[in-house]
Amino acid sequence: MDIKAPDLGVDSAEVSEIMVEVGDVIAKDDNIILLESDKASVEVPSSAAGKVTKISVAIGDQVSEGMVLIELESEADSAEESSDSASDADQKADDEKDTNVAPETESAAEAKPAATESSAKPASNAGKATTHALPDLGVDEAQVSEIMVSVGDIVSAEQSILLIESDKASVEVPAPVAGKVEKILVEAGDMVANGQDFIIIVSDADTSDSQDSALAKSDDNVSKDNVSKDSADKDDSAAQPKTTGEPKQAAKTDTAASKTDSKLTETQVNEKLVDVYAGPAVRKLARQLGVDISQVTGSAVNERILKEDLFAHVKESLTTQKAAPASSGTISSGLPKLPDMSNTEIWGETDTQDLSRLQKVSIPQLNYNTLLPQVTQFDLSDITETEKLRGELKGGMKSEGIGFTILAFVVKATAYALTQHPRFNSHLSDDNTQVILRKSVNMGIAVATDDGLIVPVIKNVQDKGLKQIAIEIGELAVKARDKKLTTKDLQGASFTISSQGNLGGTAFTPLVNWPQVGILGVSEASMQPRWDAKTQSFEPRLMLPLSLSYDHRVINGADAAVFTRYIATLLADPRRILI
Template structure:
């Protein structure tokens, strides 16, 4: 018995003379059962012709551009050892088997003593073949009581119908290419085909992926695969001018986008009654006016935040790159966002837990001045444990600050407003400070965030707590 198997085009329905648009194998390739060999295209669909046997391709009898019908020879496959018994029965349709039987009748007569019943058996239905065809041409027909009947030949493979869409046309690509694109996460709708009639080829998908990766490197992105914002010609509606982003905005923009995509953000909104604290601040400012020290509310917020980091160690932590462990920091450095002409920068005040309000006010004033002059050193913007973004000098009642990863939280502060609050007997005017705590939900859950926010608000409401 020969181990070479002719692979024929199976039943493809009512189609005749279907175009071959892609040959997926070459001589020497190894194929499995159901591995696609070629791709056909009709007026309505594309379809793969699968291999009915596993083995090695020895010949390819079809080229791109050929037209085929049911029974056309596609390739010759040397069947693997485990599929030799099934190969004759799966090589072609019953009609093709009958034709092969007629063509080989003379040879079989010479080798098997002129058996004339073979063509008749070949033209019978698969069910009759199952009960009458012996596994060995030289052996007698199996008896009814034979406990090991011969293997039944499998029917010829049928091709799945091609995908069609009534709403919008699908990209022009074969099932094999669609599968290849899915494995790589490529959107075929965004790929231009270089094949015949705009057909998408494997090379087109590969080039698309390379271009996407290259674009990600140029843009400093992480290959997130997010859809891009379409380019718009704004000049169609009126005069426009284009100017480059500042270097600070380009750098901070990429960092903020990376943080927003990687950190599951949640923001907890609260407010603190700072009526007494503001009165105390004004007294300090009056006492130190001659020294030229500008005491702001931000110095108190920094000091309170240091106490919060000690009370809640997860606030002063970072996730390891694998996301499996927390790095708990034993130092307390706070970054403060400073608005400059070219964008926001975040200088870092170090060891804030060891410094008093006056020292923090002096250091913050000096860092802010250097930030606005563009004279900050690189190490003055590194090593922060948590950040503060204050819009109190501008306005607003709340916002969602973006966590400055790898930090796990950031505190937003808006402008304080006088509001009526019930004191148990009557409404009284109180100065209320909006607080917005954004945090990494992988590290801090909602209940802990509420406790942290309550701790900060309580410390700001009673300045004496700062002495604890």
């Protein structure tokens, strides 16, 4: 039987998609082909049911009204052939009866079953089961995670029957045809590959023919008994949950059922994805495969999505390595990849060195600085008098085993300044609408070690004197260099001081340690000439360079200048802290 193109409303249209294959058993009104013109697209349904024996068009062909699209072996044709075979058998039986007039009723009774058996043979041949292979899974092999049907089940075309999983994703395999499950060739846990036979299905038409043939071979009474028994068995089977002998498998089946129930209907999907250019059949397949069709790129005319596009999307999902979260072993800077530096004529000779564990851990934190609008304010503090005071006190401190450096004064002065300017001792909220002010000053002190810079924390500095601060600075420095700092020693800082001590340099730009909003850099003090208005002459003064970096989202430039000068003033005369 030829299935022809109906009135398309245009002179011709292009074949955009062929929705059936040779060998498929289709029902009446099943969509078989997708045609597109410049203005619209239409899915052409089949005008009859049957088995596809030939496809007469190809994708890209121009089709007009009345052109043959496919050829079908319809159910009517099969029935007619069976009827012809039965008629031939009856005619043969009649001829034998006429020839052998002598035999009595017993001979005639034997002839009738013979005719019945003869007519049943074609139907028996038509009931042959078909073995189906797995489609392209997108990977070399994957594991059968769940079998969603059982032997004897009646399945519809495109119904999900297997759940296949790889390391990256999972995909539901639909039934290739409608019919009765004759045999399942795989088990849960099996590793399967593309093209592997996985199920045997007797199609709907073949099933009915096979049943008719079976009934014809038995007498009426036996047939009725068997039908009653089969019916009762089916009712009992339907009333009882299906099991495979494995409780785990049964649980999976229940999960699959609930999963299917929770899926959107085709109408809901179509309403939600109105901007997606795809037909109902493609949308249905996308839903069964668990694919977000809005993420699929169409390859047909006007970017229409085909079934092949869905399979390609699934294949890419199965094979694409998901991005792994950043860890101490693998660190991403967010920058583009380095160029290929293997060409020595361009780059010269190179060598590689592993980063220390501390450096690797620091990189993710340092990457946050690219998101902060940082500004640095520079100033100088005249610490001539403060250094004299330190000289007077350090002898006594040394006798107690305490190292008394200028850093203790810097920590104390900065802590006091933070209590007077609490905005520098704060954090910006995640929604950028509030500033979280800290009531205590937990001062981070950057310490240089062989492995890199590390920042231990002195808690509640606002409540401690110079001597206690000096003691804790020394203790933390020793623990840092001996690699004995605990997690508690490194957490909770509200502000940071980075001192370069005697390393040299006149100023630098320290990086704000997020989520803090400020950091004070201290460079090496040096003797510089300063003008004294009272004596009208230059005098040598010990000047300490200060570099304050701050988060401009929280701190403005004027406040930063005032805060830096305030610290410089306190360091010049520590007695101000006592007022």
